[in-house]
Amino acid sequence: MIRMLLRVLGHEYAKPMRRTVAMMTATAILEGLLYALLVPVLQALFGSTPADAWPWLIAFGAGVVVYAVMRYVSDLSGMRVGTTMLRGMYHRLGDHLARLPIGWYTEARVGEVSMMASRGLLAALGVAAHLLAPFINALVTPLTIVVVMLVFNWQLGLAALIAAPVVALIQVWTARSMATTDAERHERDNEASARVIEYLQAQPVLRAGGRTGERFELLDDSLQEVERTSRRTVLSTLPGAVGLTLTVQAIFTALLVLGTYLALGGNIGVAEVLTILVLAARCADPLLSLSDIGGKLRGARSELDRLDTVLRTQPLPEPSDPVRPEGNDLEFDSVAFKHGDRVVMDGVSLSVPSGQRLAVVGPSGAGKSTLLQLVARFYDVDAGAVRVGGVDVRSIDTEVLMSQIAIVFQNVYLFDGTIEENVRLGRPDASDEEVRAAASAARLDEVVERLPGGWAADVGEGGALLSGGERQRVSIARALLKNAPIVLLDEVTSALDPVNEAAVHEGIERLMAGRTVVMVAHRMRTVQRADRVVFLDDGKVVEEGSHDELLRRGGRYADFWNIAMTPASSE
Known part of the structure; x- marks a missing residue:
């Protein structure tokens, strides 16, 4: 997704986007490390000397301040890159369209380009400004927490790590099952837009024929197809969303059972089990948000794919050594x-x-x-x-x-x-x-x-x-x-x-x-x-x-x- 975005942006905007991604990734890692500080805090609070928690609490507070600053800067960077990119992409797309051969502009393409110049570029802006930070956070923060859990207790960390490939497989499976319905939805949306325009342009003919009170069958059919496609789109997202929720809940339950078993066996203390469960619960929230973020990213990727296809269309070649005509014949x-x-x-x-x-x-x-x-x-x-x-x-x-x-x-x-x-x-x-x-x-x-x-x-x-x-x-x-x-x-x-x-x-x-x-x-x-x-x-x-x-x-x-x-x- 990020590779596609960088290719669409071109060299001019790819560098600031990479800086923004790096800053967002560092912020997500810091968030995971902050949760790691809960381990000594809880150990001290549930131990024999609760006052030992103060140094860790101060460190946690200082980390939160640093995290807040980094989060503000990274989010602001994403918004600035998005708005700058939107302005620059309008110029890039416009310059590219001006160099494409006139034969490329079929009637269907004109409507598609019109939607691309509005919805498509706004989707690209939305990725940088609104979706990139929560997406990176949903991936990197849980992985950081799992690394912390591995360091703290390898059995519980390994159990938590099992969720990573399962979640990845669910996301890939959902994306593939959504690809067909997304393409069909886009096609039906374009067809419905064309039918609406046709209906408006046909008003003189319809009125001359005395058919103003009748329903326009072609428009009705296209709108019904949009409704049916939308329903299929929603239904195709349900297995992935339900599967992700069940996987996260199952891993959390497994950690609870394993932690209880280790505590009863004397291999780990109750405070440590509680700490692990708190970390696991913090992993669950961003993982569960992947379903919603993934759906938005898939929609944005579809728009980026179409934008990338247009930008890859070869314009008429310019002469490397241009010659000026001598006459007007x-x-x-x-x-x-x-x-x-x-x-x-x-x-x-x-x-x-x-x-x-x-x-x-x-x-x-x-x-x-x-x-x-x-x-x-x-x-x-x-x-x-x-x-x-x-x-x-x-x-x-x-x-x-x-x-x-x-x-x-x-x-x-x-x-x-x-x-x-x-x-x-x-x-x-x-x-x-x-x-x-x-x-x-x-x-x-x-x-x-x-x-x-x-x-x-x-x-x-x-x-x-x-x-x-x-x-x-x-x-x-x-x-x-x-x-x-x-x-x-x-x-x-x-x-x-x-x-x-x-x-x-x-x-x-x-x-x-x-x-x-x-x-x-x-x-x-x-x-x-x-x-x-x-x-x-x-x-x-x-x-x-x-x-x-x-x-x-x-x-x-x-x-x-x-x-x-x-x-x-x-x-």
Whole structure:
């Protein structure tokens, strides 16, 4: 458990954690030795000269003071390490997630990472701040007392020592029996969370269908599974808890019987037997607490395991000797790319000279958006190469590559904050005049003027307080402010109303001026503004040429164009 925690923490936080563990262990040993001082105290009190107990009582009192100080310092150290670790781990996890390939972020993983960043990291904090000290105390203090008992009387000490492997076996057995139910409980919790979100998102559909009064069967089933799994989890802990209690009680009874036998045989005095029983009783309390602490530690370990799995996921490799691109042209050289088992790109070769516009069209699932993502190195190709300025993107430093590229997606995500803060993400050090100029070019100033608060207006989480067209204008203003020489456009007007579409088109035209552009378009009218057109299908370049050339050929592109421009499908 501690080894796992140290691995998750990394080198920066492992050293203070080791110091904390060492301090907690020393404190637990001191506690066991303090109980050893009860032996001479009780011997003196039950002997012929009770006054002889005073020196031992003074030593015991001084030891308690030292123990109190050490306990305070070790607990405080655990809390400080936990809080420092939590802050540092947020940065470490965030930095690592930022370097993972975009393909890693499946829908299921996004929810899991969200829970991990909250519950998982808090579980790691809880281990250092709340669970580590009682866990070490429950293990080390009884062992110290048993060593004292061995020194005092080997028969009674050996009898007490028998409990150690039995307790260890019970803990291991309980942990193994809980592993399956813990994993199932985690899976059911995630499924139930997803169903709750689905139920909330499905409200418009349910209400439109007049089913608001009905129970949502999928949600009910998932919640019932959580209940059943929770019940199995509780039942699986009972044998271990009962077994631990019976073992501790049985050992204590054995010590009582053995002590009585030795006392009756004259091998040991009554005071010594009483002392041993007091020490044994003190061993029982921390041992019995292992059941509760063990359950909490198993839950924390499950979270740490998932956190460790994420941190071990290899990010896209950074070049050891990065090369800076000399120009702004783009090239796909026999690119092959798989997403899972599905072939998305199959031997794609094409080029975009600096300052020209390439339009990419084709049916859904043809690989159009993947083409853009490979340029931005959201993924690494399986074969071939993607080059920017004649340099393979894998040989370009990530920050340098992203500084060369401005991306406008169809689905725009805005961070919870003001409009100005979201625009400034394109270039945080831009002046107010540059921000206003970019907003004006994207016709975002029209939106700012009509919103209460103007530039300080809050966009809400994900930009929920703005319309789709307004979010798109913020995205274009952000790209304009970045002023990157390469622009990637992913179907930016496919879901806009005519008014917003006209405004966005005007902003896009200003964004594309003088830049190398790759645009994915569903609305075929935007294709006419491209220098060249590529028709993709099934991950392959089927046709390539200018808009007029492809129409004259009468091939796949011409068919696509004719279908898109018929009155039934035209905008």
